[in-house]
Amino acid sequence: MAVRVRIAPSPTGDPHVGTAYVGLFNWLYARQNGGQFLLRIEDTDQTRSTPASEASIMRTMKWLDLAYDEGPDVGGPCGPYRQSERTAHYREHTKLLLDKGAAYRCFCSDERLALMRERQKAAKLPPGYDGTCRNLPKEESERRAAAGEKFVVRMKIDKAGKTIVKDVLRGDIEFSHAEIDDQVLMKSDNFPTYHLANVVDDRLMGITHVLRAEEWIPSTPKHVLLYQAFGWPAPVFCHLPLLRNADRTKISKRKNPTSLDWYRAQGFLPEALVNFLALMGFAPSDGSGSEVFDRQQLMERFALEKVSLGGPVFDLTKLEWLNGEWIRRLSVDAMADRLVDFMAIDFPDRPGRKLDPAFVRQVVPLIQERMKKLSEWDEWTDFFFKEVVLAKEAFRRAKLAPPELARVLTACADLLAAVPGLDHGRDEPALRDLATRLGVKVGDLFMAMRVAVTGKSATPPLLESMELLGKEKSLARLRAAAKFLSEGDPAEL
Ligand code: GLU
Numbered sequence: 042m043a044v045r046v047r048i049a050p051s052p053t054g055d056p057h058v059g060t061a062y063v064g065l066f067n068w069l070y071a072r073q074n075g076g077q078f079l080l081r082i083e084d085t086d087q088t089r090s091t092p093a094s095e096a097s098i099m100r101t102m103k104w105l106d107l108a109y110d111e112g113p114d115v116g117g118p119c120g121p122y123r124q125s126e127r128t129a130h131y132r133e134h135t136k137l138l139l140d141k142g143a144a145y146r147c148f149c150s151d152e153r154l155a156l157m158r159e160r161q162k163a164a165k166l167p168p169g170y171d172g173t174c175r176n177l178p179k180e181e182s183e184r185r186a187a188a189g190e191k192f193v194v195r196m197k198i199d200k201a202g203k204t205i206v207k208d209v210l211r212g213d214i215e216f217s218h219a220e221i222d223d224q225v226l227m228k229s230d231n232f233p234t235y236h237l238a239n240v241v242d243d244r245l246m247g248i249t250h251v252l253r254a255e256e257w258i259p260s261t262p263k264h265v266l267l268y269q270a271f272g273w274p275a276p277v278f279c280h281l282p283l284l285r286n287a288d289r290t291k292i293s294k295r296k297n298p299t300s301l302d303w304y305r306a307q308g309f310l311p312e313a314l315v316n317f318l319a320l321m322g323f324a325p326s327d328g329s330g331s332e333v334f335d336r337q338q339l340m341e342r343f344a345l346e347k348v349s350l351g352g353p354v355f356d357l358t359k360l361e362w363l364n365g366e367w368i369r370r371l372s373v374d375a376m377a378d379r380l381v382d383f384m385a386i387d388f389p390d391r392p393g394r395k396l397d398p399a400f401v402r403q404v405v406p407l408i409q410e411r412m413k414k415l416s417e418w419d420e421w422t423d424f425f426f427k428e429v430v431l432a433k434e435a436f437r438r439a440k441l442a443p444p445e446l447a448r449v450l451t452a453c454a455d456l457l458a459a460v461p462g463l464d465h466g467r468d469e470p471a472l473r474d475l476a477t478r479l480g481v482k483v484g485d486l487f488m489a490m491r492v493a494v495t496g497k498s499a500t501p502p503l504l505e506s507m508e509l510l511g512k513e514k515s516l517a518r519l520r521a522a523a524k525f526l527s528e529g530d531p532a533e534l
Contacts (some may be wrong), residue, residue, distance in 0.1 A: 046252055193229050252345070440482060
């Protein structure tokens with residue numbers, strides 16, 4: 042039987058990094074087995090689901106290149122792929138369960154249920170429905186429903202039994218039914234709960250393997266019981282370890298960025314994020330010690346049974362390192378294209394702008410080695426576009442007194458003015474000689490020039506940058522800094 046897997050995110054809030062993580066493992070499993078990967082939108086929570094959130098889930102899946110074969114926007118034979126459009130299926134299946142006696146109508150009011158919970162709490166009893174409506178005669182149940190009385194439909198769980206969930210990574214997990222509540226399947230507004238909709242859809246969509254986060258383990262025995270009640274074989278279950286904060290708690294916004302939009306806006310490359318998320322779950326090592334793997338390599342090395350249960354800690358510093366590795370693997374043209382595309386995107390806190398692709402191509406060789414994220418573009422290159430605002434503290438790293446700095450910068454400008462154009466191969470040794478002649482350290486001379494031309498002490502290679510900036514501007518900045526330093530109050534420096 043062909044493998045069919047899915048992710049089933051609820052479109053509430055920002056697209057979550059956990060969705061990409063689970064999505065990647067599903068995608069890998071499908072591709073590895075020549076199967077299909079589906080996107081189903083679980084939007085039965087009408088108060089929290091939004092179209093904007095759904096759109097961002099789809100956008101980020103595309104950004105990460107985790108293409109799904111079926112989904113709300115790409116269609117497929119088992120549509121619709123949005124649960125809010127599938128309510129007829131849930132109603133029909135609820136009726137089936139009611140007819141079989143595997144579910145029952147519960148007419149208890151919210152007030153009564155609240156009172157019941159309070160009493161359970163006071164008596165230190167575990168929470169759960171007390172079964173008041175469990176054994177209502179069928180006729181009474183039908184009559185009250187027909188009379189328009191409000192009800193929910195609950196699963197009828199035989200409290201004496203137990204259910205075993207078979208998990209690919211964890212083996213058999215046993216649940217005593219005494220721990221399982223008579224779960225609501227259909228709410229009084231005729232909308233299904235997660236449990237019913239999820240099981241019905243997994244069945245109707247032919248899902249063979251449910252690979253989802255471990256937080257769903259407590260739901261799985263209910264799902265297994267539903268499959269049994271319908272008389273369907275259950276799919277294979279595999280619960281993936283949750284991503285964790287450094288303190289090993291479940292990854293949370295407060296301690297880690299969780300929105301995929303944040304990663305995109307920071308200029309992480311999708312290749313790097315995919316590589317990183319894969320490393321969170323398994324070790325695709327080839328013995329070389331390398332941790333950089335492309336999709337093809339991940340696919341070749343992935344084995345579902347080998348996903349480690351360690352509880353992977355999300356380490357942003359490692360992701361940044363990996364992103365730098367991926368940036369360095371791009372050709373100059375590819376990197377330039379990424380930068381142009383990235384800078385053109387409108388982000389909430391930064392409007393997009395069009396860069397000149399030809400110029401970007403010239404700058405890339407100077408900055409690619411140094412960049413960790415695409416969002417560093419401005420930081421590395423703003424001096425090409427903006428006048429430098431000189432700050433006296435910036436010159437501290439040149440370790441020379443201001444009059445000395447002014448003298449050195451003027452000498453540098455004079456030296457460069459006397460030769461045609463700028464040529465770093467030719468100018469660098471000449472400037473080194475100049476430092477010797479002036480009796481200053483080579484490093485201090487270049488630092489003084491760097492700050493004068495760029496306003497910063499860490500920049501792309503200076504002389505190459507000056508060539509790009511142009512001779513006229515470069516010399517003007519050297520002279521302006523010399524003037525600034527000779528006029529400045531030495532005590533301030
Ligand atoms: N709607 C659930 C979620 O938000 C789906 C869980 C599952 O994969 O069954 O993740």
